[in-house]
Amino acid sequence: MSGRVVVVGAGLAGAKTVEALREGGYDGRVTLLGAEPDRPYERPPLSKGYLTGSEERDSAFVHEPGWYAAHDVDLRTGTTVTALDLGARDVVDDAGTRTGFDHLVLATGSEPRRLGVPGADLDGVAYLRTLPDSDRLRAALTRDRRVVVVGGGWIGLEVAAAASGAGAHVTVLVRDVLPLVGVLGPELADLFAGLHREHGVDLRTRAEVAEIVAAGDGTSVGGVALEDGTVVPADLVVVGIGAAPRTALAEAAGLHVEDGVVVDQHLRSSHPQVLAVGDIARAAHPLLGTHVRVEHWANALNQPTTAAATILGRDEPYDRLPYFFTDQYDLGMEYVGHAPHGGYDEVVVRGDLAARELVAFWRRGGRVVAGMNVNVWDVVDDVQALIRSGAVVDRDRLADPDVPLGSLTAP
Incomplete structure (x- = not known):
């Protein structure tokens, strides 16, 4: 298939996306434009292994x-796209260059929300989004x-785990009653609160930041002032507010x-x-029956295959269930499904919550809509099958570790 595809991001x-196009047989011109100076990289290692x-x-x-040249992909790093001229089918960059397209794929991702309090621009206030951000944090922890x-949230807690592991004195400030309560609900969020407290x-x-307080030099961080008047001493403030x-x-x-x-x-x-693919795509999901936008690695990894298929004229809708994972201290977790706040009736736990070895299931109307395995492995496929089946599952069987997960979808 000839033509030209431009990917922004x-x-x-x-x-x-460019990989999927070439693997799918697209033989037209492919251009990949990125504002960062580095070639494309994954973000999970920035707050985890790296x-x-x-x-x-x-x-x-x-x-x-050498992969991009070998696959005839015109990779332009350090190039910021400033406008999309859809009428002319051109992408305009910061040098004024126009690049024409037959298909355009937007993969511009997301950016950290900024902390809007006095002192937020002091030296020592950090965010984590890019590889250079991770380089600086790694050296500072x-x-x-x-x-x-x-x-x-996930980024904040992963940074806290990394800092604690490096021997730093770590304080985490959360506005809610528990960390991750908006994602996991009160039933499971306390698991992560206890994990971090056990590691010091x-x-x-319920902590509201009022100001970042300067140190004696007037330019660098010295502490974080809370609305209750408390000041938490700090040499480094990492902001992870979404x-x-x-x-x-x-x-x-x-x-x-x-x-x-x-x-x-x-x-x-x-x-x-x-x-559009990745963090910016709010996609109609054929299984969930609603539009879903997920800021996690799995969407960025898997949606491009669908995007390439669409460009190549193939009918391959994106129906993968949302998936994310985290590693903190000695805890590993995978979550699959979609259980937004108010979107479930109860959480059923299979395993030992106190020992943090379990599989948790979010249920609505007797059906499993999401599952999370904590330090229990090789169950994601079974959990996905259970969600996709739409089967009404007996609560006691769901909670019983002796009942194979694969048997729960049987009539």
Whole structure:
């Protein structure tokens, strides 16, 4: 198939899109544009293995340096796209160069939400999104350093675990009653709170940051002032209060944007020649019956195959269930499914919650809508099959470790 595909955003989603095009037999021109100077890399190692020192820097890169040239992909790093001219089917970059396309794939990802309090621009206030961010944090997480993490989401807790493992004195400030309560609900969020406290982290809930306080030099961080008047001493403040999809280009071009770029199950946007993948894609999900936007590695890894198939004229809707994972201290976890706040009736636990060896199931109307395995392995396929089956499952059998998961989908 001839023509030209331009992919904007050279992260994992962008790199996997060009890979899927070539593997799918696309023989037209392919251009991959990325604002960062590095070739495409994956982000999980930035807060996990690379940050903790258990993985090398090169392990984060999606492809070897010569892969793009070998597969006739025009990779342009250090190139910021400033506009999409959909009428002319051109992408305009910061040098004024116009690159034409027959199909355009937006893979612009997300960016950290900024902390909007006085002192947030002091030296020593850090965010984690890019490889250079991780380089700087890795060097800064040293023994006896006073590290304050603002935010109790996945990134914040993974950074806290890495800092604690490096011997730093770690405080985590969470606005909610528990970290991750918006994702896991109160039934499971306490598991992670206890995990961090057992490793010496000073985890403070219902904590509202009022100001980042300067040290004696007036330019660097000295502490974090809370609204209750408490000041937490700090040499380094890491902000992890969520991310926002980078949709400015799509909005300016007139695409349908609503908590991300709205796309159908084939990842086509409101313009039929423009697709979106990864963090920015709010995709119609044929199994879940709703639009879903997921800021996790698995979407960036897997959606590009569907995008490439759509460009190649194949009917292959994206129907993978949302999936994410985390590694913190000696805890490993995988989550699959979709159980938003208010979207489930109860959580059923199979295993030992106190020992943190379990599989948890979120149920709605007797059906499993999501599952999470903690330090229990090789069950994700069975959990996915259970969710996809839509079977009404007996609660006692679901909770019984002696009942094989695979048998629960049987009539």
